[in-house]
Amino acid sequence: MWNFNSPKISYGRDSLEVLENFSEKKALIITDEALSSLKYDELVSKIFEKSETILVKPKEPSKEEAVELSEKIREKEPEILVALGGGSVIDLVKAARILSEVDIEPEEITPFTNLEELGFKGRSYFVAIPTTSGTGSEVTWAIVLRDEREKRKIIMANEKAIPDLAVVDPIFVEKLPRKLVVSTGFDALSHAIEAFLSTFSNPFSDALSVKAIEIILKNFEKSYEGNLEAREKMHISATIAGLAFSNSQVGLVHALSHAFGATFDISHGESVAAFLHPVLEFYKKKGVGRLDELSKYVGVDILKEVGRLSERFGVKKIFEFDFEGKINEIVKKAMEDSCIVTAPLIPEEEDLKNLLEEIACMREKS
Ligand SMILES: [Fe+2]
Numbered sequence: 001m002w003n004f005n006s007p008k009i010s011y012g013r014d015s016l017e018v019l020e021n022f023s024e025k026k027a028l029i030i031t032d033e034a035l036s037s038l039k040y041d042e043l044v045s046k047i048f049e050k051s052e053t054i055l056v057k058p059k060e061p062s063k064e065e066a067v068e069l070s071e072k073i074r075e076k077e078p079e080i081l082v083a084l085g086g087g088s089v090i091d092l093v094k095a096a097r098i099l100s101e102v103d104i105e106p107e108e109i110t111p112f113t114n115l116e117e118l119g120f121k122g123r124s125y126f127v128a129i130p131t132t133s134g135t136g137s138e139v140t141w142a143i144v145l146r147d148e149r150e151k152r153k154i155i156m157a158n159e160k161a162i163p164d165l166a167v168v169d170p171i172f173v174e175k176l177p178r179k180l181v182v183s184t185g186f187d188a189l190s191h192a193i194e195a196f197l198s199t200f201s202n203p204f205s206d207a208l209s210v211k212a213i214e215i216i217l218k219n220f221e222k223s224y225e226g227n228l229e230a231r232e233k234m235h236i237s238a239t240i241a242g243l244a245f246s247n248s249q250v251g252l253v254h255a256l257s258h259a260f261g262a263t264f265d266i267s268h269g270e271s272v273a274a275f276l277h278p279v280l281e282f283y284k285k286k287g288v289g290r291l292d293e294l295s296k297y298v299g300v301d302i303l304k305e306v307g308r309l310s311e312r313f314g315v316k317k318i319f320e321f322d323f324e325g326k327i328n329e330i331v332k333k334a335m336e337d338s339c340i341v342t343a344p345l346i347p348e349e350e351d352l353k354n355l356l357e358e359i360a361c362m363r364e365k366s
Pocket of ligand 1: 135187
């Protein structure tokens with residue numbers, strides 16, 4: 001038996017107004033300092049009669065930060081818990097909300113952990129409002145935290161991490177810096193492509209993947225140029241891609257990006273953007289058949305189109321430093337990453353070493 005999981009989703013212009021249904025509830029809003037300086041938290045807090053805001057650091061969260069935030073949630077006992085931010089803020093709140101109710105280590109939040117048996121009741125209604133168009137975290141069961149000591153990312157997932165309501169309002173991405181339009185756009189594109197290629201893909205996730213890719217390919221460059229209609233479409237497509245991969249999983253692009261990003265402190269979107277094309281080329285060489293099937297559904301050669309966008313936005317620039325000394329470490333971390341399990345083929349360690357060496361060679365030639 002398989003299940004399709006999704007929160008309730010309010011989307012489009014003025015969808016933030018859906019929160020007026022909860023205006024009498026005691027709200028706790030979690031956002032980051034950068035978004036607060038744009039006064040985004042005020043757009044949300046003014047809806048509620050009683051609300052409090054906690055500001056967190058604008059970077060990928062650590063497990064220690066999740067534990068610290070869980071204590072504040074427990075103390076404040078909100079009726080509505082609002083995560084307002086990119087994937088980092090939403091992931092942090094997902095983890096902290098569970099840890100505020102259940103006495104376990106963050107690593108114990110797995111797809112197989114029965115949180116209800118451990119006492120999880122979902123005491124607060126959980127609302128996620130994305131302010132980037134990429135991670136899809138507002139609809140997924142996945143959580144990524146940093147393990148500072150081990151210099152690796154901890155990938156967690158559980159059905160109880162899925163928000164109750166996702167509010168996908170384009171007002172929050174109108175001022176998104178171009179650099180983030182690129183990195184988060186590639187993240188969304190890779191979610192849709194990897195979900196389609198995943199060994200857990202299914203008719204529901206396939207339909208969502210194809211639609212998300214179609215919207216992204218039509219709107220990515222226009223959104224980069226600042227076209228607000230295209231930004232709105234990119235915002236919705238990121239959520240569609242999130243639903244696709246949350247119900248299918250990702251693969252090697254994400255495994256390598258997690259490993260590379262943890263080793264060199266590079267953002268998730270930037271490392272995903274850089275690895276998407278090389279990994280798809282690797283799949284093509286190895287004869288992954290669903291890549292051609294995807295091109296047929298979308299109506300363009302996916303590999304060529306991703307290659308063109310990679311060139312257009314210069315996303316492989318993050319490889320322009322000497323990382324050869326760390327190749328073995330990156331390969332080891334990627335092989336241990338849970339995302340590799342659903343890749344359309346499980347590579348040998350040697351395959352990944354060759355792939356990283358080829359990337360390093362291309363840098364020297366360019
Ligand atoms: Fe991602």
